[in-house]
Amino acid sequence: xxxxxxxxxxxxxxxxxxxxxxxxxxxxxxxxxxxxxxxxxxxxxxxxxxxxxxxxxxxxxxxxxxxxxxxxxxxxxxxxxxxxxxxxxxxxxxxxxxxxxxxxxxxxxxxxxxxxxxxxxxxxxxxxxxxxxxxxxxxxxxxxxxx
Numbered sequence: 001x002x003x004x005x006x007x008x009x010x011x012x013x014x015x016x017x018x019x020x021x022x023x024x025x026x027x028x029x030x031x032x033x034x035x036x037x038x039x040x041x042x043x044x045x046x047x048x049x050x051x052x053x054x055x056x057x058x059x060x061x062x063x064x065x066x067x068x069x070x071x072x073x074x075x076x077x078x079x080x081x082x083x084x085x086x087x088x089x090x091x092x093x094x095x096x097x098x099x100x101x102x103x104x105x106x107x108x109x110x111x112x113x114x115x116x117x118x119x120x121x122x123x124x125x126x127x128x129x130x131x132x133x134x135x136x137x138x139x140x141x142x143x144x145x146x147x
Contacts, residue, residue, distance in 0.1 A: 019079060026075055030068050037064050041142065058142040066135025074127035081119050089115055 044057040092111050096104055 023075065023079070026072065030072055034065065034068060037061055055143065058139055061142060062135045062139035065138040066131040066133075069134040070127040070131025073130040074123050077123050077126055081123060085115055085119050 038061065041057050041061040089112060092115075093104070093108055096107055096111075099107070
């Protein structure tokens with residue numbers, strides 16, 4: 001039984017399937033969250049559409065939509081970034097292989113921190129960009145839909 005488990009886990013197709021299932025769960029829960037936020041907005045905008053404060057629910061919903069889409073885009077980018085980070089890390093460690101083991105460990109830790117930090121900065125920048133664009137677009141869609 002352990003051999004079957006080891007063989008199954010070591011296959012790339014298994015990891016791809018696990019990623020697809022995890023991403024489907026993320027999308028499904030995000031879709032449910034977006035639908036509930038949109039339902040809340042529709043209830044609030046129907047209560048007092050002529051009020052000057054009627055635009056604030058649209059701002060709230062737009063920012064929330066932006067956050068959800070930003071998180072989804074960061075999750076998708078992370079799926080691409082992790083294998084690229086691992087390949088980069090392995091390449092650098094192979095290039096450092098001629099150094100003594102103690103130096104390799106110290107420099108390997110330093111390089112790992114640098115690669116991870118660089119990748120996280122890119123993920124946050126891209127996710128925030130997607131979130132901002134989605135927030136602005138969804139605000140104008142919601143306000144335009146009222147008119």
